[in-house]
Amino acid sequence: MLLLRKPYLLFLGDVRSAVHAKTAFGVAHWCPDDVVGELRFDGAAVSTGKPALSIAQAAAAGAGSLLIGIAPVGGQLPPHWLPTLIEAAQAGLDIVSGLHTRLGSFPELVAAAAAARVQLHDVRHGDWPRVTGSGRKRPGKRVLTVGTDCALGKKYTALALTRSLQARGMPATFRATGQTGIMISGAGVAIDAVVADFIAGVAEQLSPDNAGSHWDVIEGQGSLFHPAYAGVSLGLLHGSQPDALVLCHDPGRQHIDGLPDFPMPALAEAIALYLQAGRLTNPDVRCIGISVNSSSLSEAAWSAYQERLEAELGLPVADPLRGGVETLTTALINQEETCHES
Amino acid sequence: MLLLRKPYLLFLGDVRSAVHAKTAFGVAHWCPDDVVGELRFDGAAVSTGKPALSIAQAAAAGAGSLLIGIAPVGGQLPPHWLPTLIEAAQAGLDIVSGLHTRLGSFPELVAAAAAARVQLHDVRHGDWPRVTGSGRKRPGKRVLTVGTDCALGKKYTALALTRSLQARGMPATFRATGQTGIMISGAGVAIDAVVADFIAGVAEQLSPDNAGSHWDVIEGQGSLFHPAYAGVSLGLLHGSQPDALVLCHDPGRQHIDGLPDFPMPALAEAIALYLQAGRLTNPDVRCIGISVNSSSLSEAAWSAYQERLEAELGLPVADPLRGGVETLTTALINQEETCHES
Secondary structure, three states: EEEOOOOEEEEEEEEEOOOHHHHHHHHHHHHHHHHEEEEEEEOOOOOOOOOOOOOHHHHHHOEEEEEEEEOHHHHHHOHHHHHHHHHHHHOOOOEOOOOOOOHOOHHHHHHHHHHHHOEEEEOOOOOOOOOOOOOOOOEEEEEEEEEEEOOOOOHHHHHHHHHHHHOOOOOOOEEEEOOHHHHHOOEEHHHHEHHHHHHHHHHHHHHHOOOOOOEEEEEEOOOOOOOOOOOHHHHHHHHHOOEEEEEEEOOOOOOOOOOOOOOOOHHHHHHHHHHHOOOHHHHHOOEEEEEEEOOOOOOHHHHHHHHHHHHOOOOOOOOOOEEOOHHHHHHHHHOOOOOOOO | OOEEEOOEEEEOOOOOOOHHHHHHHEEEEEEEEEEEEEOOOOOOOOOOOOOEEOOHHHHHOOOOOEEOOOHHHHHHOOHHHHHHHHHHHHHOOEEEEOOOOOOHOOHHHHHHHHHHHOOOOEEOOOOOOOHHHHHHEEEEEEEEEOOOOOOOOOOHHHHHHHHHHHHOOEEEEEEEEOOHHHHHOEEEOOHHOOOOHHHHHHHHHHHHOOOOOOOOEEOOOOOOOOOOOOHHOOOOOOOHOOOEEEEEEEEOEEEEOOOOOOOOOOOOHHHHHHHHHHHOOOOEEEEEEEEEEEOOHHHHHHHHHHHHHHHHHHHOEEOOOEOHHHHHHHHHOOOOOOOOOO
């Protein structure tokens, strides 16, 4: 499994807007203790609030990796970043990138990394063993976040659930399946970069055998309702063998993101489809609650929506950013909830 | 799209059994006119019945490619084959391989191919544009073969349907998604070798916009009931946007191949699940019939089984090897069949 060396120096370069620095902000938010500081070029427009450090200062402070925390337009690595990355490698830092461009495609950087014996990690391009799924039931408990669409809170919900379980003294591990999640947890697999034949097999390895009381909290990807990504979502679901699902939803979304011809599914329909698909590898799978990104709703509208939905589905409905996920955690632990199947 | 240069010289090497020469036999069976001959080492145990040719003879006969028609144990390329492959490249033949080992990993072969300006095709490792699915409805008609499990006749059924449509004067194209299918048709994509993010997008490209009366007959892969491969099957289904499905089944199979804990689904259940999933990108998808691999049944048992199933499902039931697929072709053309949805 991909393992990253923390703590991080967050590289912000000459970033122009917070939107492009989503990765840096995500890492600074979820694992602030794993960040020694940030490195910005003159004229960078945003900051994570972490101390500004030179590479030498970061190395002296014990940084394990320089983490490219920004996404340039087009996903390519701008050439003028290269001297900084080479300097970091020479100072003994691993380089962690989520860009499309592979770090290994820059010979000077490769040479510097080899000389300094540091690693170049392309988080987007996993290098996993090529094994197909076995369907074998694994010990340990697993919860997977699934969604009515992409990009509506599956990672955030999984991280919040992990923290909440741990705060209650339960053994729990966040299992990252996307690049920001991997950078936050320091381990994981970019499941959508895996060769199709091995999606379920790699998902099986991501949450291996564990103690019976241990919860793997697995970050979901894509959506069974997305015409481009449903295959990834299904393979991840089958390989994860979840005991519990949390369905993530954004009531402000009018249709599948970017695809006006594809309507958002009804929540009961989504729950039913995920459970039906999940039963192939875990006949006992249940949906234990709904996680809502309610940012499009006023406080009053959110309260009304939450109340209506809880009555309708018979499940706890939470927004991690508005009241937290404690009702979901309780439902997960109790597991006595019955699941609404449409 | 991967395009192969026909006709082929079938390379059989020192093959020991017909099972290992499945690819060569498939190609010789489905496109005999595209085969100039076969190349066997002394002591080879089987033959496709095609004339034995040296490389020089094959080149003189106009061969476009040497096709490795056998699967050595372990899927690796035995080193003692290499001189023959180099000789073929030097004689102006492309090399077509479905092995795990990439032809490009042999520097001498790469050099010979470059010098002779011939191509090395690793059919198993596609090199497709990285595009995600759009879900956009495409003109032209499409039929996809799907299965209750892997390896029970999806390729054979698709090829037989294509021939049958063409014999009736209908414009039809076989669309290959696996290596033997690609070698037979000379084009296609190994869909299970595509990066997960792009399964549906690549499937969309495989059957592009076409005339309204044209049928793309798409070779299915895997099964929605297989815990390792369902993600591939779903992405292919969504990207193919089929108007019609043919469900392939083997009544002799007791459980999903190699996985005793996973029972074979009931046919009505399988039809319902494929239609439900297919509706995401084509709300009008129908199941027009069942293709059975009845090799485990006596003639009498097959007749009884076929009759019972047709009554039960209200659909034509055919075995391409026992009576052919004409009833399926008729159903496809008529499209007035109503579909049994459980």
